[in-house]
Every structure is written in structure tokens, then in C-alpha cells.
Amino acid sequence: MVEKKIPVGILGATGAVGQRFIELLADHPWFEVAEVAASDRSAGKTYAQACAWRLATPLPKRVAELVVTTTDVPFKSKLLFSGLDSSVAGEVESALAGKGHAVVSNSKNHRMGSDVPLLIPEINPDHLDALTAQRKRTGGGYIVTNPNCSVIGLAMAIAPLHRTFGIESLAVVTLQALSGAGYPGVPSMDIIDNVIPYIGGGEEEKIEIEPLKILGTFEGGAFKNASFPISASVHRVAVSDGHTMAAFVRLKRKASSEEALRVIAEFRGEPQERKLPFAPARPIHVFTEDNRPQPRLDRDLERGMAVSVGRVRADKLFDLKLEALVHNTIRGAAGAAILNGELLHARGLL
Numbered sequence: 001m002v003e004k005k006i007p008v009g010i011l012g013a014t015g016a017v018g019q020r021f022i023e024l025l026a027d028h029p030w031f032e033v034a035e036v037a038a039s040d041r042s043a044g045k046t047y048a049q050a051c052a053w054r055l056a057t058p059l060p061k062r063v064a065e066l067v068v069t070t071t072d073v074p075f076k077s078k079l080l081f082s083g084l085d086s087s088v089a090g091e092v093e094s095a096l097a098g099k100g101h102a103v104v105s106n107s108k109n110h111r112m113g114s115d116v117p118l119l120i121p122e123i124n125p126d127h128l129d130a131l132t133a134q135r136k137r138t139g140g141g142y143i144v145t146n147p148n149c150s151v152i153g154l155a156m157a158i159a160p161l162h163r164t165f166g167i168e169s170l171a172v173v174t175l176q177a178l179s180g181a182g183y184p185g186v187p188s189m190d191i192i193d194n195v196i197p198y199i200g201g202g203e204e205e206k207i208e209i210e211p212l213k214i215l216g217t218f219e220g221g222a223f224k225n226a227s228f229p230i231s232a233s234v235h236r237v238a239v240s241d242g243h244t245m246a247a248f249v250r251l252k253r254k255a256s257s258e259e260a261l262r263v264i265a266e267f268r269g270e271p272q273e274r275k276l277p278f279a280p281a282r283p284i285h286v287f288t289e290d291n292r293p294q295p296r297l298d299r300d301l302e303r304g305m306a307v308s309v310g311r312v313r314a315d316k317l318f319d320l321k322l323e324a325l326v327h328n329t330i331r332g333a334a335g336a337a338i339l340n341g342e343l344l345h346a347r348g349l350l
């Protein structure tokens with residue numbers, strides 16, 4: 001039990017990911033939103049004035065009245081969740097870590113840093129050991145990142161396979177939701193009745209490299225990435241929330257689809273052992289129906305924190321193929337960062 005809640009700040013609080021932070025933290029048992037920051041376009045206004053709230057739940061009244069600041073003010077909260085645009089996140093997050101803050105970031109800028117954990121608490125909590133070196137470098141503060149929104153779903157789905165059978169190679173085709181591009185995102189005239197076979201910002205490259213860091217090790221003071229090739233092909237589709245992925249996996253040790261299903265369904269990690277507030281009881285929900293998972297039906301499982309996997313079946317070219325689904329702004333972004341923050345607190349790192 002935590003008696004007094006821990007104050008936290010939200011950077012990029014007005015954006016798509018920032019709004020999810022506000023929504024998800026509204027009744028959090030440990031954390032309380034005390035500060036909100038965004039660009040100088042928003043600074044000086046109340047959060048309600050600065051932000052065009054686009055979520056289906058009401059804007060929490062206490063946060064609505066907070067005055068938005070810029071990101072260069074002194075923050076009272078040690079823990080800062082960042083949903084900053086990547087054009088500014090790199091410098092701003094480094095500066096705040098340099099001032100002693102624990103920055104838990106959604107942005108791509110620091111993910112591949114040599115002393116920065118790219119954390120999925122169920123998979124690689126041991127990568128937090130990298131913080132010892134990082135804190136020496138910064139003088140005390142640190143940055144922890146969560147992966148790209150598609151990568152979280154993909155890495156969760158394949159981690160049990162990699163651990164048990166070893167992955168030799170992987171191909172993945174993504175069908176990514178509109179909210180992944182922030183607001184206003186893709187113009188409606190471009191996406192209605194359409195599929196766009198490209199997502200800017202190096203999306204394919206992120207999907208081809210980030211899982212290797214996550215599934216790798218941190219030993220002897222350095223990350224050693226997993227070493228199998230990944231080929232990704234991404235698409236933007238007219239779905240509001242929820243990224244779907246078709247993955248094709250070649251295994252080092254052959255496994256039937258039944259064996260694969262079993263290890264995926266049994267997958268658990270430190271958040272489940274510790275019963276962290278945002279931990280889904282079952283991090284991966286397995287479907288055996290022919291037509292699941294689907295974004296509209298399955299993205300909100302366990303408050304959007306569970307990844308769904310279905311259609312696990314044998315493949316003629318690879319060994320197995322499967323479908324995975326992740327809620328991109330919850331488990332793929334704000335919810336993932338909150339779970340990271342909870343693990344940091346549970347491990348005494350705040």
C-alpha cells in the first residue's frame with residue numbers, strides 16, 4: 001500500500017499519447033498527475049483550454065484545471081512520463097535526466113542508446129541493470145524507454161517462442177491504426193476507402209531492430225542484441241485504435257502450432273509476479289477462433305494492456321505464422337510507460 005500518491009509530470013500531455021496518460025492515471029493507486037507540459041503553443045493555458053480532448057472518457061476535472069507549462073521549467077515530480085514529439089524528445093529528455101529526473105519515454109530518440117533500457121517488463125526487466133552506468137553518466141537521473149507501438153505487440157507474441165525454441169528469422173506485415181500517427185494524423189481523404197503501404201519516421205526500420213535489443217541480453221555492462229533477421233512491411237489502415245500484425249516465424253528447434261500456442265498462453269513475467277497495478281493477469285490472450293483477434297473486439301482486453309494472439313498455424317515457407325494485436329496508445333504507448341514506471345517504483349528506483 002502507498003499512503004501518499006507519488007506526483008508525476010506528463011510531457012507532451014496534450015497529444016494522443018499524453019491524453020492516454022491523463023486518462024489512465026486518473027485513478028492510479030500509486031501515481032497522481034501533478035504537472036503537465038507541452039509546447040509554447042499550449043503553455044500558460046489550463047489543460048482543458050490547451051488540449052482538444054478526444055477520448056471517450058471525461059477529462060478528469062483536477063487535471064483540466066492544471067496550467068500547462070513548457071518543458072524547460074523546474075519540475076517538482078521526480079518521475080516524468082514523456083509523450084513528446086520525437087522532434088524535441090531527444091534533447092528535452094536528456095536535459096531532464098541531467099537534472100535528476102526519471103524520464104519514462106515513448107519516443108524513439110533514446111531507445112537504442114547503449115545504456116538505455118528498451119523495456120517490456122514481462123520480457124527484459126533485467127535490462128534495468130543498464131541504469132547503473134547511465135546514472136553515473138548523468139549524475140543521477142535516467143531515461144527508460146518503451147518500444148515502438150507495433151514492436152510491443154510483436155515482441156510479446158514472439159518472446160515465448162524465442163525463449164523456448166529460438167527464432168531463426170521473422171517476417172511481419174503490419175496493419176496500423178490511425179491514432180498511431182497522433183492527431184490530426186493522416187487526412188481523412190487519404191485514408192477512407194484506402195490502405196497506405198508506408199508509414200514515415202522509419203517505422204519499418206524500428207520494427208526490424210527494436211525486437212532484437214528487447215530479446216537480447218544485458219551482460220558485462222553492455223547490451224548484446226538477439227541476432228536473427230527481421231523483415232517488416234507496414235501499412236496504415238482505417239482503424240481508430242489497435243495495430244494488427246501478421247508474423248511469419250522460422251524456428252531453430254521445430255515446434256507444432258499446439259506447442260507454440262501453449263508456450264504463448266503460459267507466458268508470464270515480473271509484472272504478474274509482483275501484481276503491478278497495470279499488469280494484465282494474462283499478458284497474452286490466445287484465440288483459437290478462425291477470425292480473431294480483431295481490433296474492434298479485442299484491443300481493450302484487460303483495459304488495453306493485454307496483447308492478443310490468434311491463428312497460430314503451420315506455414316510452408318516459414319515454420320509458423322500468427323496474428324497479433326496490440327492497443328497502440330495503451331499497451332503500445334502510455335500504458336506501457338505506466339507499467340515501466342510501476343516496475344521502477346517496485347524495484348526502488350524512484
Ligand SMILES: NC(=O)c1ccc[n+]([C@@H]2O[C@H](COP(=O)([O-])OP(=O)(O)OC[C@H]3O[C@@H](n4cnc5c(N)ncnc54)[C@H](OP(=O)(O)O)[C@@H]3O)[C@@H](O)[C@H]2O)c1
Nearest residue numbers: 012014015016017038039042085086107149180182183333
Ligand atoms: N500515437 C501512438 O500510438 C504512439 C505509440 C507509441 C509511441 N508514440 C510516440 O509518442 C510520441 C507522441 O506521439 P503522439 O501520437 O501523442 O503525438 P502528438 O499527438 O502529435 O503529440 C505530440 C505532443 O508533443 C508536444 N510538442 C510538440 N512540439 C513540442 C515542442 N517543441 N516542445 C514541447 N512539446 C512539444 C505537443 O504539444 P502541443 O499540443 O503544445 O503542440 C503534444 O503534446 C511520439 O514520439 C510518437 O512517436 C506514439
